[in-house]
Amino acid sequence: MAKVKSLADLKKIKEELHAKMDLREKSNDPEAQVQIKVGMATCGIASGAKEVMEFLIEATAKRGINSIVTQTGCMGYCYAEPTIEVTMPGKEPVVFGDVDLKKADEVIEKYIKQGELVDGIIPVNYKTIDNN
């Protein structure tokens, strides 16, 4: 690593390193972020949940959305995999089914950015006991 030659240098290095620590800082305050959970059970993965998750992580970062993308187990909607659950800060979670890359893009652009609901919402028929 090159030497830090000035304050501007230090700031530049910090910016470069920031992406690496970003996830840890956000985790301190998950409620303030858009939380996206991707169902990653066998059925989800077989239907392409892995690619969708990659896409969500990269796309939200690129489009400047403060988000935490995590994977979760089977949500039970095997007929509509891949499924994702999106929780906007201070709002109830919304579950979207049949999320391919195109739909994921639509969810980001319409629901996350503008708060418009898009097709494919699955009414939530369960409660999570562990609420976080």
Added chain:
Amino acid sequence: MEKYKMHILICGGTGCRASASEAIQNNLQDALKAKGLEEEVQVVMTGCFGFCEKGPIVKILPDNTFYIEVKPEDAEEIIEEHIIKGRKVMRLLYTDPEKKEVVSDSKHMGFYKKQIRIALRNCGFINPENIDEYIATEGYAALGKCLAEMTPQAVIDEIKESGLRGRGGGGFPTGLKWEFASKNEADQKYVVCNADEGDPGAFMDRSILEGDPHSVLEAMAICGYTMGADKGVIYIRAEYPLAIERLKVAIKQAREYGLLGNDIMGSGFNFDVEMRYGAGAFVCGEETALIHSMEGLRGEPTVKPPFPAESGYNGKPTNVNNVETFANIPVIINKGAGWFNKIGTEKSTGTKVFALAGKINNVGLIEVPMGTTLREVIYEIGGGIKDGKKFKAVQTGGPSGGCLTEKHLDTPIDFDNLLAVGSMMGSGGMIVMDEDDCMVSVAKFYLDFTVEESCGKCTPCRVGNKRLYELLDKITEGKGTKEDLDLLRNLSTVIKDTSLCGLGQTSPNPVLSTIENFYDEYIAHVEEHKCPSGQCKALMQYVIDPELCVGCTLCARNCPVDCIAGDRKEAHIIDTAKCIKCGACMEKCKFNAISIQ
């Protein structure tokens, strides 16, 4: 740069490492590799999370899951269940003892709710052996700001305005100390970091150095800039091998980055840091003794003035600050004095780190704003007394402090309040005692420590403390008299008045505060020859209850000194004169017929 989807943080403090956190790290890494996930999940060993009671701690991000008491063999399950399938491993989560609810993240745990972590901000958050992670979290930005945008006096003014006071125990305003050192002209000046943490049960400085060594290096450089010193020395006890190791790594990395050395960040300012190892003498926490020890002389205090700010290490102006004090500096510069001095109380700003120990549910390292009450610390953060017993006293300030009782529980903790009630802040050890603790024995324990640690220079401290110890010993042996209590008081006052350094001036405090707050207990020892909490062995008597004894002879057969007599199927009796109080009979009795009186 690789970007991981998940981070697994493992506590790498001394406590958790002793409980095999390194093996946990290796197993996690192996399990990730076996699943081909090593590119996606980062495993990081951090500093102390503070919740030592339930260590080793493993934290998973971004969902912020807090696993406790993890064992190396749990690693595979964590990867398999949590990382791959997204299901939390329920049996490793924390259960709130009161509400009986599972709490999966630290934010909602009683232990963390009231804490504000400034000095410990990076402990349990960054990898202390990786300077990049420190830089990514504002590291060295404060030093950069000082060098590029602030004059030395402006930095001193900022620290003065912040109200920061020395966290090593004395509570002297840090800004003023820096100003004195800056005003003395000399060809060479020194910044010294006092890492000679000596209070029994205190481990905050060690944890900061283990978890965030760069924050101390950065602050020392800032201090050097304000006073015109280009050399920094860390005086650390050799019995902190992990802290030393991490400091060495940190110093090496900082030098490679040019953040220590010549012409730091193009400012023309030079600063470098080296280390000196102490042999772990309590008196070397006193700054003049510390400086003598650094010079290779005996660790003995000398009269102030001259203060180290005029003539310290090698006779040059020297500024000595404690580890925790330094750890606060970068934050004050980054966020401003105005941010800092709004935390805490008017005369004691900011936070204080405490090492919670003793008969308390949540043993660990905590950081709370000044002004938090003892009750909040003990019951809300500490989770109350172990095994549902009754609170008796809390000892603050280590061997120099005092024991506070029930009536002090609502005292807001700050430097002045603790002094006013006869104890002191000290470096922040906090030992909680329950109904089973004998306060005379507690005082004796601390005196035993001071007798051992007195450097021997002043007679009152060298001989006086020994006499205090002997008097206390006499009382716990049941041979004390009421006159001994007056003698204890008188002698204590003399030692306090006539000792040169802080060690002797404060060593009788545990005696005075226990006499003051637990006079009845002393009286019970000297008049009734009884120890109310049943701790003083010499005052205990094993007694057989004739109602409960069935005469099975088991106790008599197990007594090593044959002092139990009685016929088969008749109540037995213990000859208390011959009894050596080993407790074997009580352990063997199946009818609970034997008790201590």
